[in-house]
Amino acid sequence: MGKIKVLxxxxVEDFINPESEEALLGLMDLFDQRGIVGIFKLxxxxxxxxxRNGREDILVKLRRHEIGYHTDWHSIPPVVTVYLEPLGFREGAEEFTRREExxxxxxxxxxxxxxxCYGQPGQAWAPQTFPALNRWGVSAYLDGHDQVTMEGRPFWYGGLLNLDSLTGLMSLPLKDGALPEAMQEFDRLCELQKDEAVGFISIFYHPTEFVFAEFWDAVNFSNGRNPSPEDWVKPPFRPEGHMRMYLDRVGEFIDYTLSKPNVSYxxxxxxxxxxxxxxxxxxxDxxxxxxLRTGNELIYLTEGPMCLSASELFWVFRQxxxxxxxxxxxxxxxxRDYPGDPAREVRVRDVFESLREPMPEVCGFKQLPDYFQVADVKMDPVTMTCTLAAIIREGLTEEDRIFPLNGTLAATKHAMNEGDWAEYWPIFPEGLQVPNIVAMSRLQTWTIKPALF
Known part of the structure; x- marks a missing residue:
């Protein structure tokens, strides 16, 4: 069996109830006592x-662990998906930057x-976040969401290593009798990945759930509600002593995982x-x-230790x-998904001239245009990439002519094509639909490719 890495x-999101801070402190103690690294997305x-509360005890302990970002205000409306749904990709990235920097x-x-790392609040995922996170130097997306996936494995998308919706995503429910079941689930996930060079198990909690029987945001902001701070309420507390009991059970679970010879955090x-x-x-060469391997279905290609996304293929062909x-x-x-003009023969020289035009940018990174103007023909990016591949493999020169090769972005198979998210998260406004978010998530599969371990 290969290595198993536990994330x-x-x-850490409950800024309303200071009682949740004791659970945060207790969780860090569990990790510190065992000499392992936790990931705290705040x-x-x-x-x-x-x-403001002078919790230097917590701030000092956080320095021993990895820090991730979990947005500025989490569930206070409008949440990320809602405020980005009406915006384009570039405009949305700028708006996310303005609200979140x-x-x-x-x-x-x-x-x-x-x-x-970064993870969205609840299920408030959106593709426009990626360029801003990339510009801020955030290198990994860690959460659970299935809008864009790659068979439960890590993958690159939007310039970040995505570690969300992994095969090994699990949690230990905070209820009686859950510990033996969690141990069995951990073993099952290890066995499921026994043929991988590196397998991943992603385990998550919210400190607040060790203290309260309901979530802090569900009792205040469900269905898009936005009460004023003086009207915020506390969720019901768990019974006396239950926080300590569940912390101890998590400790037992960690000890069990560490007893496995191939497991590390x-x-x-x-x-x-x-x-x-x-x-x-x-x-x-x-x-x-x-x-030679680029046909009319455009997707990432792997060759030895090198894997290129569809947009990276375009870029190396252009260069x-x-x-x-x-x-x-x-x-x-x-x-946007621009269909381009009906294909007709063009000069290779005109193809190259169109490539010399400045490209759009988003957050300082290059972005494909909706179309390339090749003489009097508008050529969509998929057709341009497939045509470039044909020019290269056929050894054509500027003096030659070529009939553009139409194609499809096959990488979109990794993105769902649904727009009704209202049932995903109780904080979303009732009836929320996000067709724009979904469409942009598919367009950004230009950047998707598997991670190699």
Whole structure:
């Protein structure tokens, strides 16, 4: 059996109830006593409350663990998905930056640590978050969400290593009799991944749930409600002594996992460093090899330790065609799915000229245009990439002509095509639908590719 890496993470979000801070302290003690690293994703307002309340005991302990970001205000409307649904990809990334850069800045300032990962509040996922997170140096997306997935394995999407909705996603329910079942589930997930070089088990909690019988936000912000702070209420407490009892059970569970010879705990930073994809300048032969394998169904391609997403394929083909260094680079998908003009023969020279035009940018990163203007023909990015591959493999020159090769973005198979999310999370407004979020999530599969371990 290969190695099993456990990612044990906590969404530290309840900034209303100071009682939840004792559970946070207790959880960090469990990890510190065992010498393992936990991943604590904090809400901006929560870290500010800890600072205002003088909880230096908690802040000191946090420095021994990995810090992640969990948005600035979590469930206070409008939540991320809601405020980004009406916006385009570039505009949405800018809006996410405007709303969230203060929170992630406070988190880094107060903890004195780099912010390594991000996870959405509840189910409030959106593709426009990725360019902003990438610009802030966040390298991993850690959560549970199935809008974009890759068969339960880690994958690259939007420039981040995605560790969400893994095969090994689990939790130990805080109820009687749950410990033996959780141990069995852990063993089952290990066995399920026995043939992987590295398997992953992702375990999560919220400190607040050790103290309260209901979630802090469900009793205040369900269905998009937004009461004023003086009307916020506390959830019902768990019975006296239950917090300590459940903390001890989590400790027993951790001890059980550590008894396995191939199991160790890891931060997302360690997992990113373990990932072995190679990014370097490609040789001419390597570019031609990728071009030979690029047909009319555009998706990531793997060759040895190198895996290129659809947008990276476009980029290395472009660079090679223009006589520039073909090194893979993050290029985000376009704003919209533009069909392009009916295909008709074009000059290779005009194809190259269209590639020399400045590309759009999002948060300082390149973005595919909706279409390339090739003389009097509008060519969509998929057709352009497939046509470039044909130019390279056929050895055409600027003096030649070519009939554009229409294709499809087959990578969209990794994104769901549904828009009704109202039932996903009780905090969402009733009847919420997000067709724009869904459409953009599919367009950004230009950036998807498997992680290699």
């Amino acid at each position: 044990f993470w906590f969404d 809400v901006g307002e929560k870290i500010r409350v800890l600072e 203060g929170g992630i800045g406070d988190l880094a300032r107060i903890t004195g640590q780099p912010v390594r 890891a931060s997302t930073d360690e997992i990113v460093r373990m990932e072995r994809s190679v990014s370097r300048v490609l040789s001419g 390597e570019v031609k090899s990728f071009a 090679y065609a223009l006589g520039l260094e073909p090194v893979p680079e993050i290029v985000y998908g376009p704003e």
